[in-house]
Amino acid sequence: MRTVNVDLDDRAYPIHIGSGLLQAARLRELLTPHLPGKQVMVITNERVNTLFGEQLRTALSNLQVDVFEMQDGEAHKNLTSYAAALDSLMAKRHNRTTCVIALGGGVVGDLAGFVAATFQRGVDFIQVPTTLLSQVDSSVGGKTAVNHPSGKNMIGAFYQPRAVLIDTDVLAHLPAREYAAGLAEIVKYGVIADPELFAWLQAHTAELNARDAGALQHVIQRSCEIKAEVVAEDEREHGRRAILNFGHTFGHAVENLAGYGAWLHGEAVAVGMVMAAAFSAALGRLPATEAERLADLLNALQLPVNLHGAQAQLPGVDDMISAMGMDKKVKDGRLRFILADAIGAVSVVEDYDAATLRQVLKQFCES
Amino acid sequence: MRTVNVDLDDRAYPIHIGSGLLQAARLRELLTPHLPGKQVMVITNERVNTLFGEQLRTALSNLQVDVFEMQDGEAHKNLTSYAAALDSLMAKRHNRTTCVIALGGGVVGDLAGFVAATFQRGVDFIQVPTTLLSQVDSSVGGKTAVNHPSGKNMIGAFYQPRAVLIDTDVLAHLPAREYAAGLAEIVKYGVIADPELFAWLQAHTAELNARDAGALQHVIQRSCEIKAEVVAEDEREHGRRAILNFGHTFGHAVENLAGYGAWLHGEAVAVGMVMAAAFSAALGRLPATEAERLADLLNALQLPVNLHGAQAQLPGVDDMISAMGMDKKVKDGRLRFILADAIGAVSVVEDYDAATLRQVLKQFCES
Numbered sequence: 001m002r003t004v005n006v007d008l009d010d011r012a013y014p015i016h017i018g019s020g021l022l023q024a025a026r027l028r029e030l031l032t033p034h035l036p037g038k039q040v041m042v043i044t045n046e047r048v049n050t051l052f053g054e055q056l057r058t059a060l061s062n063l064q065v066d067v068f069e070m071q072d073g074e075a076h077k078n079l080t081s082y083a084a085a086l087d088s089l090m091a092k093r094h095n096r097t098t099c100v101i102a103l104g105g106g107v108v109g110d111l112a113g114f115v116a117a118t119f120q121r122g123v124d125f126i127q128v129p130t131t132l133l134s135q136v137d138s139s140v141g142g143k144t145a146v147n148h149p150s151g152k153n154m155i156g157a158f159y160q161p162r163a164v165l166i167d168t169d170v171l172a173h174l175p176a177r178e179y180a181a182g183l184a185e186i187v188k189y190g191v192i193a194d195p196e197l198f199a200w201l202q203a204h205t206a207e208l209n210a211r212d213a214g215a216l217q218h219v220i221q222r223s224c225e226i227k228a229e230v231v232a233e234d235e236r237e238h239g240r241r242a243i244l245n246f247g248h249t250f251g252h253a254v255e256n257l258a259g260y261g262a263w264l265h266g267e268a269v270a271v272g273m274v275m276a277a278a279f280s281a282a283l284g285r286l287p288a289t290e291a292e293r294l295a296d297l298l299n300a301l302q303l304p305v306n307l308h309g310a311q312a313q314l315p316g317v318d319d320m321i322s323a324m325g326m327d328k329k330v331k332d333g334r335l336r337f338i339l340a341d342a343i344g345a346v347s348v349v350e351d352y353d354a355a356t357l358r359q360v361l362k363q364f365c366e367s
Numbered sequence: 368m369r370t371v372n373v374d375l376d377d378r379a380y381p382i383h384i385g386s387g388l389l390q391a392a393r394l395r396e397l398l399t400p401h402l403p404g405k406q407v408m409v410i411t412n413e414r415v416n417t418l419f420g421e422q423l424r425t426a427l428s429n430l431q432v433d434v435f436e437m438q439d440g441e442a443h444k445n446l447t448s449y450a451a452a453l454d455s456l457m458a459k460r461h462n463r464t465t466c467v468i469a470l471g472g473g474v475v476g477d478l479a480g481f482v483a484a485t486f487q488r489g490v491d492f493i494q495v496p497t498t499l500l501s502q503v504d505s506s507v508g509g510k511t512a513v514n515h516p517s518g519k520n521m522i523g524a525f526y527q528p529r530a531v532l533i534d535t536d537v538l539a540h541l542p543a544r545e546y547a548a549g550l551a552e553i554v555k556y557g558v559i560a561d562p563e564l565f566a567w568l569q570a571h572t573a574e575l576n577a578r579d580a581g582a583l584q585h586v587i588q589r590s591c592e593i594k595a596e597v598v599a600e601d602e603r604e605h606g607r608r609a610i611l612n613f614g615h616t617f618g619h620a621v622e623n624l625a626g627y628g629a630w631l632h633g634e635a636v637a638v639g640m641v642m643a644a645a646f647s648a649a650l651g652r653l654p655a656t657e658a659e660r661l662a663d664l665l666n667a668l669q670l671p672v673n674l675h676g677a678q679a680q681l682p683g684v685d686d687m688i689s690a691m692g693m694d695k696k697v698k699d700g701r702l703r704f705i706l707a708d709a710i711g712a713v714s715v716v717e718d719y720d721a722a723t724l725r726q727v728l729k730q731f732c733e734s
Contacts (some may be wrong), residue, residue, distance in 0.1 A: 079446070079450050079453075083446050086446075086515060086521070086522055087515075090515050090516075090517040090518060090521060091517075093692070114485075117524065118481075118485070118522050118523060118524055119521070119522065120521060120522075120523075121510065121511075121512065121520075121523045121524055121525055121603075122524065122525065122603070143488065144488075145488065148453060148454075148457050149457075150457040150458075151457065153488075154453070154457060154486070154487060155453055155485050155486065155487075156485060156487075156488045157484065157485055157488055157489065157524060158488055158489065236488075236489070325460070
């Protein structure tokens with residue numbers, strides 16, 4: 001087992017990464033130091049609960065363990081599910097010393113985190129991410145949220161977990177699309193901060209596609225380290241943390257326009273990164289060959305690199321611009337972009353040429 | 368104008384107290400330094416908007432000012448109103464640099480604060496409290512919340528405003544019951560921390576009942592100072608801040624059992640304080656004469672000191688105990704009480720005699 005520490009003063013917490021962490025005895029040992037009272041509320045979904053819920057209940061058999069199953073999918077990460085989870089905590093009379101455990105992917109983690117952040121003005125929270133995407137991204141960093149019909153993650157809080165447990169064994173259960181979607185965020189870490197990781201990914205696409213345990217442990221740890229380092233520097237996204245959104249301004253718009261669920265988040269981020277790289281190249285910031293290197297790697301990892309496939313109809317340029325305008329990263333009506341200067345280095349850019357943006361969007365929306 | 372500073376490191380903020388602060392020119396001058404962008408969302412209700420909304424819109428005429436009117440009353444401080452306020456922010460395309468201004472009493476402030484805490488994971492927030500209760504209590508300290516059908520303030524966040532503007536002139540508009548309810552929290556500050564304030568209140572009940580401007584400025588400032596000092600020491604209620612809840616464990620149960628709205632919060636706190644003092648006396652912590660002094664002062668300020676009046680039927684002892692068991696201040700199934708050792712000194716007590724509690728409740732519930 002490897003441990004990455006997220007350094008946030010009194011809110012610091014460990015991320016444990018390894019094989020077999022979800023075995024009941026191991027789980028009990030890892031969870032116990034982080035449980036403040038005698039109550040636990042596991043927030044999960046039916047599929048994940050069937051796979052791993054029993055292990056968790058066995059591990060915590062000495063406590064009051066209640067389970068709230070939400071419906072699966074981004075479309076259910078909304079205020080309705082949020083209210084239902086709160087109803088469940090109230091009905092089972094959970095108090096301030098309860099601990100919410102998120103057992104599932106990013107949707108479960110985001111919702112459970114927001115529930116923990118706001119139930120009785122905040123109770124303890126532990127993340128047990130069961131998808132590759134949530135292991136390398138959403139379970140680390142303290143962003144919690146639900147969606148509004150007009151925009152993704154529009155309602156939420158910054159709220160840090162007490163611990164994150166990442167069991168690499170669970171990835172064997174993932175459908176191919178979901179697994180690939182997780183790889184997209186790992187590629188992102190290479191682009192924003194680590195050219196060596198990017199090169200390593202290029203050299204090991206076969207191992208990654210085969211879900212090789214050693215390769216996975218390496219890239220998950222490296223991803224968590226990069227994210228932990230960025231988050232420790234800028235917890236509330238006033239500055240540098242924004243680089244974690246590389247590909248996300250485009251990606252969120254793509255997801256939003258297609259209707260939540262049509263694209264997996266990681267898939268939308270993959271094509272969003274290709275769009276961000278194309279925009280960077282069109283602005284003369286990034287050599288076109290580097291943008292191609294990114295698209296080639298994503299393609300080799302079975303990820304989408306254009307807008308075809310996941311939706312019946314391509315979005316219009318104006319629809320994209322409008323959808324991006326509703327993105328949280330907007331400051332006083334002006335879009336901010338995370339653009340690539342090289343593989344391994346990105347900048348936050350507010351001063352860009354709008355005509356070039358339209359041109360780049362046109363390439364993706366009309367072909 | 369007097370200014371009380373709440374000392375919370377990077378979340379420190381000023382409370383300005385005085386006459387005429389809501390006049391447009393003055394308001395513009397006081398608000399402008401705290402507005403991060405070009406958008407403002409005023410959360411208020413119809414009655415308050417009619418009284419003071421125009422002044423606020425005039426003061427901020429150079430900005431995009433939108434108004435969300437919630438329905439008046441504790442019964443509407445719920446997830447439904449919360450979701451409607453978020454819908455309004457989304458519909459008007461507010462971004463991360465918006466500022467939510469709460470214009471109203473505690474209900475408006477609590478809801479608006481929770482909206483500000485969670486819209487886009489937190490936007491700026493200013494409190495303009497228009498009731499005496501919210502001026503001395505809920506607008507200071509960063510507690511935001513909405514109610515759950517099973518319990519008051521069960522969903523919320525700790526979230527500090529950027530500034531609080533208290534105009535004493537607005538108190539002229541308050542109905543008598545609401546005004547008296549505000550005095551209850553001022554009495555509370557005397558009991559928990561300041562015997563001199565308590566004595567001053569005893570000596571000035573006539574001026575207070577007549578809403579004398581000088582008397583009000585004095586007691587509001589002193590109340591805000593005490594609250595600011597307690598909050599600065601213990602922002603998230605891990606310890607000392609709990610003393611602010613004197614009378615609230617009983618009071619919340621009373622409110623809850625009668626149905627939200629039957630009692631005003633301050634009225635329930637008044638009778639809750641009398642119950643807490645009676646419990647303190649029954650446990651031998653507080654001389655019975657001091658408990659009487661408290662009841663006499665509350666009575667002189669036109670506040671209820673028993674359970675009659677606001678509800679058709681007295682609650683049962685078991686109902687009260689059960690309702691208190693759902694209170695946030697419960698730790699692992701054991702009730703915690705704030706008990707008085709003297710006028711001006713209280714303790715947090717977890718180890719109490721349950722039979723004595725029943726006996727005290729019986730006095731109030733059966734007579």
